[in-house]
C-alpha cells in the first residue's frame with residue numbers, strides 16, 4: 001500500500017484555507033504517495049476539484065472513508081471531536097492543533113491511540129524552516145493587517161502633493177517586529193506611510209531599519225532562546241510602557257504582533273493609551289487570540305472606543321486563503337517527507353528532532369509535556 005494522504009474540507013467556522021493545494025500534488029504522486037481530497041475542500045481558497053483531479057489526486061465525497069482510509073490526514077485546523085471519531089489507532093493527523101485550547105480533542109486523540117503532530121510545535125531550527133507554518137501564516141497575517149489599517153484609516157497612507165493641497169503621510173506603529181510585524185512594516189512602507197517599529201529583541205532593530213522604518217529603542221535586550229523573546233521584568237515593563245504610550249498617542253494606525261511562546265500575549269497598549277489616540281485611528285491586534293496586546297481587544301470582533309476602532313481578528317490568514325494555503329501546502333509537503341520510509345510507506349520512526357518536538361499524541365500517550373500537565377490538572 002503506498003503512503004496515503006487525505007485532505008478534508010475544513011469545517012471550523014471562518015476557515016477558508018485548505019491544507020494541500022493542487023500545486024504540490026504532482027510531486028507527491030511522483031514520489032509514490034496517493035492523495036485523496038474531499039470534494040469542495042479547496043473551493044473557498046479558489047482551488048477547484050478539477051484542479052486537484054488534474055494534479056493526480058482522487059476527489060471523494062465520503063468523509064468516513066476519507067478519514068478512515070489514509071495513513072495521514074492533513075488539516076489546517078485541529079480535527080473536531082467528530083472528525084477524530086472517524087480516525088483509528090495508528091493513523092496520523094497533522095494540523096495546527098492549538099493544544100492548550102483543545103484539551104478535549106487532545107484527550108480524544110490520546111484515547112483513540114491516534115498519532116498527532118502539532119505544526120506549531122516545530123522547532124525553529126534551520127532544517128525546519130521550509131516546514132514553518134507559523135512563519136508562513138504570520139507573513140500573510142502581517143500583510144493583511146497593514147491593508148486593513150490602510151483601508152480603515154480615514155487618511156491616505158502616502159504623502160501627496162496635489163492641486164487640492166499637500167497631504168501628510170499617515171503614521172503607522174508596529175509593536176512586535178517578528179515575522180508578522182516585519183511584513184506589516186514592509187507593506188505599510190510600500191504604501192507610503194511613516195512607519196515605526198518596536199520589539200524587545202534588539203536584533204529586530206536592524207531588520208526594522210533595513211525596511212526603512214524607525215526603530216523605537218529601549219535600553220534592554222530581551223532576546224530569549226530559539227529566536228523568541230523572554231518575558232520582561234517589572235521595571236523593564238514600566239520603561240517599555242512609557243515609550244509605547246508616547247508612540248501610540250501619535251499614531252494613526254497601530255498594529256500589534258507581540259507574543260511570548262507558551263504564555264499569554266504581553267499587554268502593550270493600555271486603555272489610557274487607546275483613549276489618548278486621535279478619533280478615527282485604528283488598532284489591529286494580531287495577538288487577539290492569545291489574550292491580546294491591547295487591553296480593550298475583544299477576539300473576533302471590532303470594538304469602537306471613542307472613535308478609535310480596535311480590530312480583534314483571530315484568523316487573518318483565512319482572509320487571503322489562496323496564498324496562505326499555497327504556503328501552508330509547501331510547508332506540509334516538506335514535513336510529510338519525514339513521515340515516509342524509503343519503501344514509500346508510513347514511517348513509525350519518530351526520532352528525528354523535528355518529529356519528536358511536534359509529536360503531540362501517540363499510542364495512547366500525550367507526549368507534549370505542557371499539554372499533558374494541563375490535562376492532568378483538569379485545566
Ligand SMILES: NC(=O)c1ccc[n+]([C@@H]2O[C@H](COP(=O)([O-])OP(=O)(O)OC[C@H]3O[C@@H](n4cnc5c(N)ncnc54)[C@H](O)[C@@H]3O)[C@@H](O)[C@H]2O)c1
Pocket residue numbers: 123124125126128129132134135138175176177178179180181198199200201204226227228229232257258259260261266268
Ligand atoms: N527557523 C528559524 O530559525 C526561525 C523561524 C521563525 C522565526 N525565527 C526568528 O524568531 C523571531 C520571532 O518569530 P515570530 O515572529 O514567530 O515570534 P512571535 O510570534 O512569538 O512574536 C512576535 C514578536 O513579538 C516580540 N515581542 C514579544 N514580547 C514583546 C514585547 N513585550 N514588546 C514588543 N515585542 C515583543 C517578539 O520578540 C517577536 O519578534 C523572528 O523574527 C525570527 O528572527 C527563527
